[in-house]
Amino acid sequence: MLQLQAGWDLKSDPLLRRPRKQDMLTQTIDRQNLANSEKVMPRRESEPVSQVKTEYSNETIWMLAVRDNRDRDAFAALFDHFAPRLKGFIIKGGVSPQQAEEIVQDVMLTIWRKADMFDPHRAQVSAWIYQIARNRRIDIARKENRPMPEALKEEPELEPDASQILGLEQETTQLKQALASLKPEQREVIEKAYLGELTHQEISTQTGLPLGTIKSRIRLGLQRLRHELKDLTQ
Amino acid sequence: MSAITHHVPDAILAAYAAGSLPQAFAVAVASHVSLCAHCRAALEAHQAVGGVILEDTKAVAVSASLKDSILAQLDAPFTPEPVYERNGIFPGPVMEMMQGRAPRWKKLGMGVRQDILSADAHGSVRLLYIPPGQAVPDHSHNGLEMTLVLQGSFSDETGRFGVGDLEIADETVEHTPVADPGAACVCLAATDAKLRFNALVPRLLQPLFRI
Numbered sequence: 001m002l003q004l005q006a007g008w009d010l011k012s013d014p015l016l017r018r019p020r021k022q023d024m025l026t027q028t029i030d031r032q033n034l035a036n037s038e039k040v041m042p043r044r045e046s047e048p049v050s051q052v053k054t055e056y057s058n059e060t061i062w063m064l065a066v067r068d069n070r071d072r073d074a075f076a077a078l079f080d081h082f083a084p085r086l087k088g089f090i091i092k093g094g095v096s097p098q099q100a101e102e103i104v105q106d107v108m109l110t111i112w113r114k115a116d117m118f119d120p121h122r123a124q125v126s127a128w129i130y131q132i133a134r135n136r137r138i139d140i141a142r143k144e145n146r147p148m149p150e151a152l153k154e155e156p157e158l159e160p161d162a163s164q165i166l167g168l169e170q171e172t173t174q175l176k177q178a179l180a181s182l183k184p185e186q187r188e189v190i191e192k193a194y195l196g197e198l199t200h201q202e203i204s205t206q207t208g209l210p211l212g213t214i215k216s217r218i219r220l221g222l223q224r225l226r227h228e229l230k231d232l233t234q
Numbered sequence: 235m236s237a238i239t240h241h242v243p244d245a246i247l248a249a250y251a252a253g254s255l256p257q258a259f260a261v262a263v264a265s266h267v268s269l270c271a272h273c274r275a276a277l278e279a280h281q282a283v284g285g286v287i288l289e290d291t292k293a294v295a296v297s298a299s300l301k302d303s304i305l306a307q308l309d310a311p312f313t314p315e316p317v318y319e320r321n322g323i324f325p326g327p328v329m330e331m332m333q334g335r336a337p338r339w340k341k342l343g344m345g346v347r348q349d350i351l352s353a354d355a356h357g358s359v360r361l362l363y364i365p366p367g368q369a370v371p372d373h374s375h376n377g378l379e380m381t382l383v384l385q386g387s388f389s390d391e392t393g394r395f396g397v398g399d400l401e402i403a404d405e406t407v408e409h410t411p412v413a414d415p416g417a418a419c420v421c422l423a424a425t426d427a428k429l430r431f432n433a434l435v436p437r438l439l440q441p442l443f444r445i
């Protein structure tokens with residue numbers, strides 16, 4: 001779950017009030033030992049809540065720092081991670097490198113401006129940015145806004161549910177593995193579909209879509225939604 | 235919400251997520267998703283796939299100046315796009331198409347009314363108002379059509395469609411939807427072809443009505 005990105009200097013990370021991965025693992029083991037020793041000798045665990053938080057992916061931590069604290073260093077970190085990928089992604093979609101950079105700029109500014117729309121319970125940072133990138137691409141290509149579903153209204157003071165956020169990260173890791181295990185030809189079709197190069201008729205005739213994985217993700221997404229909607233109506 | 239039984243097929247949802255769905259259908263899909271938790275979850279799953287593809291994309295170096303240029307713009311003033319809320323039976327994306335106004339109904343005869351929200355060579359989006367027992371103006375044999383029920387219900391050879399249900403029909407489906415008894419049926423109809431009626435209005439009058 002914790003993906004340390006190459007090139008990211010941990011020591012200079014202003015957000016890094018969390019242990020390194022190795023420390024974290026040993027701490028987890030220590031906690032288990034503590035739990036076992038409790039039977040013999042009751043002991044108080046230290047900081048069990050912040051322990052959970054340390055496992056968010058870097059992208060989630062950066063995005064939350066941008067959303068909640070308007071943290072520019074975190075935004076710069078998001079830029080370093082996503083801008084080159086976005087550029088590659090947009091060029092793959094058939095856009096010239098120069099125009100691709102304009103779209104990257106648009107997308108990055110939108111991330112900053114609409115950060116309050118980011119909800120880690122519902123979307124991974126990459127999924128959220130993907131959606132913004134698709135919108136900007138359409139807005140520019142068609143010169144009209146892409147119709148978007150109504151945003152879900154949420155209780156603003158609702159406490160973040162770390163287990164839900166981590167659960168979503170875990171699912172995404174599984175999705176990533178499922179996509180990585182596809183045959184190259186299948187993988188290519190998926191890429192084309194999600195780059196927007198296939199029509200819906202073409203997508204419906206493709207058999208390579210990892211529908212099983214998507215379906216399980218939908219089930220979990222529905223559980224989360226019901227949970228959230230229940231909170232709203234109470 | 236739980237009563238919705240006709241959903242967006244996966245391929246269409248994937249195309250919507252990827253931005254390759256024609257604009258008229260994107261309005262219908264965004265409107266259905268606004269009303270349907272099931273399809274919202276499904277859409278989020280497709281966006282998660284897109285996110286993984288984005289994460290795995292080979293990075294292409296950006297110009298040295300891009301980062302500073304963006305960082306310098308973070309404080310620049312900007313006008314947020316207006317957000318259109320749901321109003322009565324009309325979901326946000328429909329309100330956006332109407333730019334917040336109420337429908338401007340035009341009579342089509344037999345009590346049927348319509349409001350064309352957009353129409354060009356790539357397709358059209360319009361609202362239809364159909365009194366109970368009347369046939370829904372049918373524009374099949376002409377590309378794909380999506381009909382989203384916003385009020386009341388209609389039935390045809392393929393089943394019954396209530397509020398939130400999305401019917402998708404192509405030229406292979408010869409159907410005659412009829413509004414059910416009770417409240418008048420109001421629906422959003424989107425097509426990717428130039429509009430054409432089989433009934434109600436003679437072909438000659440079509441240019442006049444832009445249908």
Ligand SMILES: [Zn+2]
Pocket residue numbers: 238240241242266270271272273274
């Ligand atoms: Zn649905």
